[in-house]
Amino acid sequence: MTGSVPNAPRIPTVRDVAALAGVSPMTVSRTMSGGQNVSAEVRTRVHAAADQLGYRPNQNARNTRLRQPTGLIGVAVTNLGNPYYGQFALGIEDEAARHNRHILIGNSREDPLREAELLDGFTGRQVEGLIVVPAGNGLGFADRLGSLPRVPLVLATRSIEGLEKDTVLVDDVGGAHAGTASLIGEGHRRIAFLGDVDGIPTARRRFQGFTEALAAAGIPFDRALLAPVRDTAAASVAVQQLLGQPDPPTAFFSVNNRTTVGALRALSGHRSTTGGRASALASFDDVELADLLGIPLTVMSHDPRALGAQAASLLFDRLAEDRLPEHGPARPRLVQMPVTVRRYPSPPKG
Amino acid sequence: MTGSVPNAPRIPTVRDVAALAGVSPMTVSRTMSGGQNVSAEVRTRVHAAADQLGYRPNQNARNTRLRQPTGLIGVAVTNLGNPYYGQFALGIEDEAARHNRHILIGNSREDPLREAELLDGFTGRQVEGLIVVPAGNGLGFADRLGSLPRVPLVLATRSIEGLEKDTVLVDDVGGAHAGTASLIGEGHRRIAFLGDVDGIPTARRRFQGFTEALAAAGIPFDRALLAPVRDTAAASVAVQQLLGQPDPPTAFFSVNNRTTVGALRALSGHRSTTGGRASALASFDDVELADLLGIPLTVMSHDPRALGAQAASLLFDRLAEDRLPEHGPARPRLVQMPVTVRRYPSPPKG
DNA sequence: AACAGCAATGGTAACGTTATCAGCCAGAGT
DNA sequence: ACTCTGGCTGATAACGTTACCATTGCTGTT
Structure with a gap:
């Protein structure tokens, strides 16, 4: 990591341009940054030299000298x-x-x-x-x-x-609350939650909105319906397992776009094998094409x-x-x- | 853009650390980059001073001095x-x-x-x-x-x-050829091409593979089946129009993931309104969930x-x-x- | 006792850039 | 002829960093 590059072709500097144009480095600097107080004749000569050498001002050196922010x-x-x-x-x-x-x-x-x-x-x-x-x-x-x-x-x-x-x-709590309320309004009472509540804070906030909406409707949350999944594959497996339970949920709340994709895969497969009434899904985050799957879908959408x-x-x-x-x-x-x-x-x- | 920042709090430098630790800037530099040939006692003093001031070596200045690449x-x-x-x-x-x-x-x-x-x-x-x-x-x-x-x-x-x-x-030509050949193998003869062939070179290359596969099977390409679309919405409209024609295509070749999403929307809508046999789609690029839509789908997949x-x-x-x-x-x-x-x-x- | 060898430290200069100041020269005003 | 102005140009120093060399003082060898 330390030590300079032995055979790297040297990058041209103000001095190189100055030498080629037959002026001082200072005049090159002036020309490159606006050209105030530089005669037209010299200006063209400097630009020609710079083009010929492929000179670019070194922004890092520039910022150092100017005590300017780097951009x-x-x-x-x-x-x-x-x-x-x-x-x-x-x-x-x-x-x-x-x-x-x-x-x-x-x-x-x-x-x-x-x-x-x-x-x-x-x-x-x-x-x-x-x-x-x-x-x-x-x-x-x-x-x-x-x-x-x-x-x-x-x-x-x-x-x-x-x-x-x-x-x-994102208004995680409010959004999750509204989305959950929408499911409840459609008659769902047993709603599973797909998401790792102990992991990232975002999931926790969405879970909070979810439970608040349940509480507001007087519905107790069955902890057996909490699936702490973090990715697509795990979400898919969890949905299959939950649907196989004796008293399966009628709807799922999916904590983000990754878990939603997994849930959709599982629900899509389940519907085609059982032919039964499709379970509903509420998804935090949009997922492209999800609306075409024929699965009752509620999307809590926001704009990243x-x-x-x-x-x-x-x-x-x-x-x-x-x-x-x-x-x-x-x-x-x-x-x-x-x-x-x-x-x-x-x-x-x- | 020019001119230094007036009230910005000064960022500490080697000199500041050196002064606080009671050593020379050189010793600070040595300490910060490995600490070779620095006594343990001085080393700890320098580190303490650096931490106290929140000192970070200025990589830009460093690279300038070392004629090192910037990383x-x-x-x-x-x-x-x-x-x-x-x-x-x-x-x-x-x-x-x-x-x-x-x-x-x-x-x-x-x-x-x-x-x-x-x-x-x-x-x-x-x-x-x-x-x-x-x-x-x-x-x-x-x-x-x-x-x-x-x-x-x-x-x-x-x-x-x-x-x-x-x-x-990407092996655009070969991939498009193989995907098209797959459609042909399933019996399709009238295949529409969704993509702006005059735009970016990638589309042109995929079109080349497409036409090569048609030619190899002895199928002439009907220019009326070429839809020069560049985005999702345009692709959707084009598919609807093509399906409404007297002699509609039985399959579509979609040039990228954007046009594929548009095509899937149109095909999905068309199937549910007509109930007829679904048109097939070949998509260059993967699209998540596309395989669940029940539309005969060929994917030319690669890994970005x-x-x-x-x-x-x-x-x-x-x-x-x-x-x-x-x-x-x-x-x-x-x-x-x-x-x-x-x-x-x-x-x-x- | 003299000296080589080495570890620890600092002084100086340089990386590529430009702000600052000083110098030069042409033309205008007296 | 004289200053004076203003445009044009260059020399110097500095931004924060470190390579290089010099200096000091110590240890170990002869």
């Missing part, structure tokens, strides 16, 4: 392969592009160690700010954060208890791209404020993104 | 919101993490101007290499490339005619994550080679990722 934003997500976080990253990228910033992205794989590595790397590269989806349950995050530098940090999707930072969440854009927006607000701290730092902000409940097939009008 | 890889994709490119990015990230690199990611939105901006920004930030999915049809890319620096470049998913660079492609990993792998090979150019630069490599054809429901055994 970099660090983003750490838990699973880049999940389409959800693709949309999320897209929202951030849009907003970052608008503010003329680039994004450094990293995948923590829900691993706090990898997350710490990432944040270390980001800060070492002098990012101006961080947007983080905390890995796992976020335990210990605040401790690790203690050693982070003072760049602005926005938490997305998951909050950290006791950590006062700008945060963007908007969430990403919102997170970036909070971050840039904070950066702007740091530049003009007239009133001292503002208190951390918490934004909840709205959740919409939809029903497939659409309920009859009236 | 950054630039990645430009055309649509970060497409789950396909999420998986692709994941593959790159995996491989980059293995090589201890970070990735700068940008979304070109199929816009060559934005793409050029991105690549400029990346190279200005001294990335060690670039992985690019060329925007649009790639026309003019080589010209823009002329002004790029000499860092290694890997093209992914789409190649640029006349540009000799490391490239990773593996593709990303392969692209990154080529890049790191090239970087390693640049370090030890014993035999001069190797010729550009072209890797074709394999395509697997699957049938849903599975064909009977035997």
